[in-house]
Amino acid sequence: xxxxxxxxxxxxxxxxxxxxxxxxxxxxxxxxxxxxxxxxxxxxxxxxxxxxxxxxxxxxxxxxxxxxxxxxxxxxxxxxxxxxxxxxxxxxxxxxxxxxxxxxxxxxxxxxxxxxxxxxxxxxxxxxxxxxxxxxxxxxxxxxxxxxxxxxxxxxxxxxxxxxxxxxxxxxxxxxxxxxx
Amino acid sequence: xxxxxxxxxxxxxxxxxxxxxxxxxxxxxxxxxxxxxxxxxxxxxxxxxxxxxxxxxxxxxxxxxxxxxxxxxxxxxxxxxxxxxxxxxxxxxxxxxxxxxxxxxxxxxxxxxxxxxxxxxxxxxxxxxxxxxxxxxxxxxxxxxxxxxxxxxxxxxxxxxxxxxxxxxxxxxxxxxxxxxxxxxxxxxxxxxxxxxxxxxxxxx
Numbered sequence: 366x367x368x369x370x371x372x373x374x375x376x377x378x379x380x381x382x383x384x385x386x387x388x389x390x391x392x393x394x395x396x397x398x399x400x401x402x403x404x405x406x407x408x409x410x411x412x413x414x415x416x417x418x419x420x421x422x423x424x425x426x427x428x429x430x431x432x433x434x435x436x437x438x439x440x441x442x443x444x445x446x447x448x449x450x451x452x453x454x455x456x457x458x459x460x461x462x463x464x465x466x467x468x469x470x471x472x473x474x475x476x477x478x479x480x481x482x483x484x485x486x487x488x489x490x491x492x493x494x495x496x497x498x499x500x501x502x503x504x505x506x507x508x509x510x511x512x513x514x515x516x517x518x519x520x521x522x523x524x525x526x527x528x529x530x531x532x533x534x535x536x537x538x539x540x541x542x543x544x545x546x
Numbered sequence: 547x548x549x550x551x552x553x554x555x556x557x558x559x560x561x562x563x564x565x566x567x568x569x570x571x572x573x574x575x576x577x578x579x580x581x582x583x584x585x586x587x588x589x590x591x592x593x594x595x596x597x598x599x600x601x602x603x604x605x606x607x608x609x610x611x612x613x614x615x616x617x618x619x620x621x622x623x624x625x626x627x628x629x630x631x632x633x634x635x636x637x638x639x640x641x642x643x644x645x646x647x648x649x650x651x652x653x654x655x656x657x658x659x660x661x662x663x664x665x666x667x668x669x670x671x672x673x674x675x676x677x678x679x680x681x682x683x684x685x686x687x688x689x690x691x692x693x694x695x696x697x698x699x700x701x702x703x704x705x706x707x708x709x710x711x712x713x714x715x716x717x718x719x720x721x722x723x724x725x726x727x728x729x730x731x732x733x734x735x736x737x738x739x740x741x742x743x744x745x746x747x748x749x750x751x
Contacts, residue, residue, distance in 0.1 A: 407575055
């Protein structure tokens with residue numbers, strides 16, 4: 366172990382005799398501590414890195430706002446984000462089918478079900494439109510994008526339509542009825 | 547019959563080398579660990595199941611909380627050039643000393659008019675004085691947030707020859723409306739792809 370030679374050359378002329386003491390230090394505890402700290406720093410450096418969710422939005426044209434993309438009604442599912450952590454979703458066109466009001470727990474099942482239905486009836490992939498309305502929080506938005514990721518309903522990129530002017534009358538009506546607008 | 551004598555050996559091992567190595571590693575990890583800067587806005591990011599980690603360079607972070615917007619540019623050289631360009635745009639010149647001070651600022655949220663005053667303060671004063679009112683977000687092309695983003699993108703392209711990744715770090719409870727305004731500013735300069743910073747959640751089932 367770590368030690369120093371403390372013995373003096375000879376003791377012939379030495380009058381003062383000090384007791385020889387070993388300089389061996391038990392390093393076990395020190396090594397333990399060092400490894401504990403190493404583990405801590407190793408884990409925190411890689412774990413503290415935040416994660417990034419990529420979002421792509423359609424190009425916006427300032428001059429003419431009517432560069433709308435026509436979507437097949439049979440293929441689209443519109444999800445409206447409302448207040449109190451609730452969503453309303455409907456298939457097809459606004460006003461023609463009554464939106465279902467749901468919480469974030471149930472939306473996953475609905476997404477999966479609709480995805481399957483669309484695939485079965487049209488043979489195409491589902492297109493999801495997200496419309497965050499008044500009262501929805503940022504967390505709601507991240508959550509719904511995450512649900513799309515989990516359920517793999519984002520094969521054709523989800524359309525995020527967050528312009529409040531694009532909310533249709535029928536949609537607002539339905540959300541008001543559900544008490545989430 | 548003679549008894550076989552097993553010589554007793556000491557069980558003490560020389561720990562010196564092990565100790566050396568472990569402390570070397572410890573030093574390495576301590577030095578590479580980036581100190582977490584205190585966030586001026588108390589932001590609780592929402593969680594998600596995505597696995598993609600944020601890169602640590604060529605990055606601009608827009609923090610949104612309490613209706614305010616803060617901006618953070620990663621990389622000292624980019625920061626300096628951005629401030630210089632901003633000064634040119636808004637008719638103020640920043641001295642080399644001020645540029646140096648700005649290079650170590652993390653997230654900031656001051657109008658460009660009070661930037662000089664902001665730079666003379668130390669961390670504590672910045673927090674207390676309430677000077678950080680957020681970057682003005684009017685969505686015109688001469689708006690400050692618009693310019694900050696654009697100038698930092700230009701600076702990144704100039705220095706590192708890559709695109710800057712814009713990320714949004716929003717507070718969970720923030721109204722989506724506030725976030726939308728910021729996104730509109732981004733879209734105005736044709737940044738249609740950006741990332742949202744989230745914290746980790748259990749893997750998808």
